[in-house]
Amino acid sequence: MSTEASAAILTTRNPATGEVVGEHPITDEAAVHETVARARQAASWWAGQDPRQRRSALLRWKRELVNGSMELAAVVRAETGKPTGGALFEIMLAVEHLDWAARRAARVLRRRKVSSGVLAMNHLGLLEYVPLGVVGVIGPWNYPVYTPLGSISYALAAGNAVVFKPSEYTPGVARWLAEAWSRACPEPVLQVVIGDGATGAALTRSEVDKIAFTGSAATARKVMAACAERLTPLVIEGGGKDALIVAADADIEAAAGAAVFGALGNAGQTCAGVERVYAVTEVYDRFLDAVKEKTAAIRSGADDAAAYGPMTMPGQVEVVRRHVTEALADGAVAAVGGPDSIRPPFVDPIVLTGVPEESAAMREETFGPVLVVNKVRDVDEAVQRANESRYGLAAAIFTRDKQHGLALARRLRTGATSVNSVLGFAAIPALPFGGVGDSGFGRIHGADGLREFSRAKAVTWQRHRAALDIMRFDPAPRAVATALKLFRLRHGRGR
Template sequence: MTSVQETLRSLDPATGEVVGEYPVATAEDVRAAVDRAREAARWWSGLGWSGRRSWLRRWKRALAQGAGELAGLMSAETGKPLDDALLEIMLAVEHLDWAAGHAERVLGPRRVPAGLLAAHQAATLEYQPMGVVGVIGPWNYPVYTPMGSISYALAAGNAVVFKPSEYTPGTGRWLADRWAELRPEEPPFQVVIGDGATGASLCASGVDKVAFTGSGATARNVLASCAESLTPVVAECGGKDALIVAADADLDAAAQAAVFGAFGNAGQTCAGVERAYVDESVFGEFVRRVEELAGRVQPGSSYGPITMPGQLDVIGRHIGDALDRGGKAVVGGRESVRAPFVAPVVVTGVPEDSAAVTEETFGPTLVVNRARDLDHAVDLANESRYGLAASIFSRDRRTAETAARRLRCGGVSINSVLGFAAVPSLPFGGVGESGFGRIHGADGLREFARAKSVTRQRFRPLLDLMSFDRKPAHVALARTLLRLRHGR
């Protein structure tokens, strides 16, 4: 896919044709970019909320106006259909707009109650920029996913140095170029291109926070590197997301969602659907509908190739393990892996300790297993060491919401898949092997800011206990107040 000595070559995963060539950033290049970002951060943070909002909305317009060009580049680098690339851009622009418009409300200074003991103090909470944020992005959604960190970090007042995936360098370069066209002399947003070594250099460059999206194994390397300088990290590390179908579910809607969630983007979606747990009373009918819908999905038109060639081996291994362990292929099978494409695969009756159930497949495969009831389905879904997202289909709103609260994951869609992805005000992130921290929403803005507490004494306290000259009578009265207020 790439040559990373001095030049990185981006290839079309479907044809192998060269999409573009880019100079690889050395460790010195990365440090220089961070130094420039440090200078730009002073200008950027000094603009204030309204100034940053204005610039971010100019950038938003540039992205929207160039969406066709960007989508074409994304399609060439990832192989995804043009329509899917455009949808991704639309979502990213919505998040950019939300972050720009809500940063002041979420992060601006505000008065907070001081409480009884500190009634003489005026208490204020505010959030300040961290400085420079390093963003390491993925290839599967090379605009939407990293922009969930870039947009919110910029809106919070930080400068950003972005390392896109080595599979999608042109997409990252395009985003940075649109900013540079607006304000070339001030670079609060820059891109550095390269492979894992460039990402390691970014982690060691002195940035104030790292936002990482990728595998759990790489996340551990990022954490180890950042631990040396106590650099905080927000990490999104994939998932093994489950779709749950209750006995009263709308089976047509559930089947449609399962097929799209499992096969959209060739299954290369961290919050997509890899497992389905279906109430045994509707299991057969659900599988029949999934089988019918999956038969209409065609690799090469419905979705693109497997972007990362090495993933083909993982997908093939998981399919083989599921079948060798007694699973039944109702759609596709071992023969579905035809590089660089993988045709849809649906396997039922797969043991819960199979690799196809326990490991992230990241391909167009779906395991559908029986559950005794909704509670059992939730228990099975929670067995995973991952915990990114899930979906529940039920006509009973209260039942579905109760089940959603029990699921050990960062987000749940009821009667849809990926419903939260289009809601900028909702945070996104996982637990367990899926990582920690949040992007998007108010929590995403706070992720890239430091909370600062300020108090101002308004008048002398009636009981001055913060002094070596405190009076015994004041201590006695305070003890009495403590007992009356909290001891009864």
């Protein structure tokens, strides 16, 4: 996808063919602030709705997405180049999360009693979650429906209004989603602002109550610095360099199939996709042979029958080229493909082996259809190498031993781990998603995602006067003595 911004118009092109697929007015800084002001009014209305009314509106929006899924998939395909099947799968995943958030929000965020403890026995303690107000969502281009809706759906379900700034490569998808919302709900609870980084910066510096950002760690740092000006809280998903570990007892065919899918799906443009594999010595050769066999049948192209499409961002092709050529210069071997596989805007499957750990292909996010398969002595070495990355988004483990797999998952420094699959967590709405390190912080999806876009509020209600009334300037000496005695009995016995 290429974009051109002139005369306040953003022109988007199909990344595979170069044809113009859309022209969109750019939202300038003043218009961004006006949009946020409208969202503020809509947020007041939306938060005042009964939870059942919000659920009803969200489910109407869901039906718009389902009934218009082929039309939406065509927009996704035109702007990203991905096959229709991939676009539809992305929409299906997004709808599952939207449905879960809509149906669970009232239960997760409801007011509940908490233990009052000894010192406040005369009080009733209540915990409730209230909407933040207006949430600004800055979304990516690689999954322009699924990823931003991971924030949008949960923010809306939590009672907030949303202003969505999509990638400059996928504005048409965002406009489609907003138009679908307007058919489901007449109030501007979901609005879209369009443009490049300047529009995103304006949204970040506006009077939103939280920012949800998905993108590179470098851009995330800039967003975070801008948010610091107003102490605007944010949640960040900043990419990954995800590892897959193949144990000696793994199902090799299943592991190879998962690695190939995780590495090449969506042309490798998946934040939580597989970029590194650590296979133990006993099964390394068999695993590599299986990977080579499975990649032989995979083809990139512009036609809908291709396994995956072009690189959406032209500049990413050069990142892939640099990682591959530097790895080979450092002594790596191309088991599948190589530099000749890079034919912009397409990159055919590339599998590298023996890549030094200090190589860019092992340290930086490649974000292309490149898989590195390295040999390790055992799973302990694999875990160590996996954890040496500054990223920590997701990982995968293949082993027939369930308890061993779960123990390894606990040791990995990631926000999510799949055992005997890749990306399994993405299809489970109840599970939170997010990373550590350069992969960001905060969580979307699940109950944690609903609370991420809410504000915890503590409420107490004094039911009767305290038996020991010492929270005053003139407590009775006897009350103080009794309280001190009880304090020592309760906390001074070492157990």
